[in-house]
Amino acid sequence: MLAQVLVSSITAGAVYALIALGFVLIHKGTGVVHFGYGDQVTFGAYLVLIGQAFIGLRFDVAVAGALVASVLLGAIIYLAFMWPLRNASLLARIIASLALGTVLREFLRSYMGPNAWPFPFLLSSTSVPVGGVLIVPANLAIVGVAIAVLVALYLIFDRTIYGKAILAACENSTGASLVGVHVSTVFLLIWILASVLATVAGILVAPLLTLSPDMGLIGIKGFTAAVLGGFNSLPGAVAGGIALGILEALAGTYVSSALKDMISYAILIAVILVRPQGLFGELTLKKV
Amino acid sequence: MLRIRDLSAGYGHKNVLNGIDLDVPAGSVVAILGANGAGKSTLLKAIVGLIGRSSGTIELDGKPLTNESADRTLKSGVALVAEQRELFKSMSVADNLLLGGYLRRGQADMREDFERLLDVFPRLRERVRQPARTLSGGEQQMLAIARALMSRPSYLLLDEPSLGLAPRIVEEIFDIVRRISAEGTSIVVIEQNVNLALDVAQSGYVMETGSITLAGTAAELRSSDTVQAAYL
Known part of the structure; x- marks a missing residue:
């Protein structure tokens, strides 16, 4: 039973990791928490539809x-x-990100209707027994694509000078400029990368949830995963996603499936109260 | 020659620099002296483009130096080692150095320079895999200088390289400054340690409240009553 729960949880965890990665990338690079990111995930899936x-x-x-x-x-x-608002207050940029999400969501509701659309799985959704555990090929495909994307990003950031330049600009934009990195181009690339990640996550999650304008609520799970892992840590975002998927699945199985979502949000509140930097993030002290 | 004429710059609407004229001959070391708040760091930031200029011109070897941004100024061959060093502290010494060569990425001799700089700064070779934040103050300063040298600048601007460092480390750093200068790099050094600055420089300027108040050779400045009274 536990093995089945863990296997099933990896699918959700992999998608949460992708969404969390998008949140953290944008935040690391530009200081913005993109509260409309969940709606971008939905919009990406609708583009395919x-x-x-x-x-x-x-x-x-x-x-x-x-x-x-x-x-x-x-x-x-x-x-x-985001570029015109780069010197605006944090509150203004957060409101702008929320407004952006609302625009995308309501655009979809107006032109695609409020009802759910079926979305194709990448592989068969019929479960297959393997060693006493039921494996769904479609879920394997989701995990496989997510892992491939995460490995590709890891290789880019860890092994290429361009990836290191992005991380450098995220950490210290003045220092990056001093070594010749065009920081505004890096921030543009971050927003583009996060947008592509959102579409990939949308394509992976839409078959599981069915596609509707309100599918963007999945963004809250990605946000929770980012907070759990550490909002300034890219590896933390991935770990947070996997951890949230597992905790959610365990809670749903052993506590109550009806309370699964509530338990996820309780984890968010607990992390903020007890360890706001998350599992892998660094606590930033700021003199005011 | 780095030639600055009538440069004014500051933060927001407030000018900190007022009509600065300054020359840095190719291959020389120029010291900029002055008390805290004189505008020395602002001058270097205005040269490289970390802050905009409200008026004046900057020419590098006869061509106007655009200072839209520090990355563009670095392309022209002017590198700044800022007072705060601006290292990538979560990244290793090796990665900081490699990023210093960002504009030369893909060039075959970049690896040679990486090894050569680790020879010049043996303390960095010992810590090449360590994150920059684990280095001592002196080592971080060495890393900041080495990183700037990875771009092979023709002009290196050093903002208070000895600040907060033990005398032995300061000596080490200034020996390296002499070595860099001997290899042909032109250097502008801001230093509150006037003796040290005039030891290594051929000429210098004294700044007060955003203006140049005295200029001359190192020997002239050292023997100036004003400099002696204020700084020596």
Whole structure:
């Protein structure tokens, strides 16, 4: 039973990790907590639906098109909103991110309707017994894609000078500028990368939740995972996602499935109260 | 030659620098002296583009130096080692150095420079895998200088390299400054330790409240009554 719970929890954990990574990337780079990020995840999935159901593209072509569109969306968000607001107060930028999410959500509600749409799984959703545990190929695909994305990001950040330049700009934008990194370009890349991550997460999670304008509430799970792992730590975001998936699954199985979401939010509150820097984040002390 | 004429700059609407004229001949060391609040650090920040200028011109080897941003100024060959060092403290010594060579990424001789600088700064070689935040103050200063040298600047601006460091470490750092200068890099050094600055420089300027009040060779400044009374 425990083995089954853990196996099942990895799927949710992998998606939470991707969403958490998007939150943390944006926050590390630009100081903004993008409260509209969950709605961007939804929008990314809808881009695939529009391509497939309305333009008549094959699923893989619709996915490619959605990823390209999400690059443009990320660039537009940064250039049209976040760059002009770069010197505004934190509150103004948070409100802007919330407003952005609302615009995306209500746009989808107006033009795609309020009802849920089915979204294709990447592989079969019929479970297969393997060594006493039921494995769903579709869930394996979700975990596989998430792992591939996370490994790719790790290699970029750890092994390439461009990835190190992004991390450097996130840590110290003055220092980055002094070594020749064009910091505003880095921030643009961060918003584009986060936008693409949102679309990938949306494509992975939509079959599990069914696609509706309100699917963006999944963003709160990603936010919780980021807080749990440490909002200034990229590895922490991944660990937080996996941990949240496991804790949620355990709570749902051994406490109450009806209270699963409540338990997740209780974890968020507990982390903020007891260890606000999360499991892997660093506590920042600021003199005021 | 780095030539600055009538440079004014500051923060917001308040000018901190007022009409600065300054020359840094190629291959020389120029010291900038002055008390706290004289505008010395602001001058270096205005040269590289960390702050904008409200008026004046900066020319590098006869061409206007755009100071839109520090990364663009570095492309022109002017590197700043800031007073706060601005290291990437969670990253290793090796990564800090590699990032110092960011504009030369992909060039075959970058690895050579990396090894050569670890020879110049053997303390850094001993700690090459350690995060920068675990280094002592002196080691962090060495790392900041080495990182700036990775870009092979023609002009190196040093803001208070001895600040907060033990005398032995300061001596080590200034020996390295002499060595860098001997290799042909032009250096501008801000230093509150006037003796040290005039030992290593060929010429210098004294700043007070955003203006240059005295200029001359190192020997002239050392023998100046004003400098002797105020700083020596």
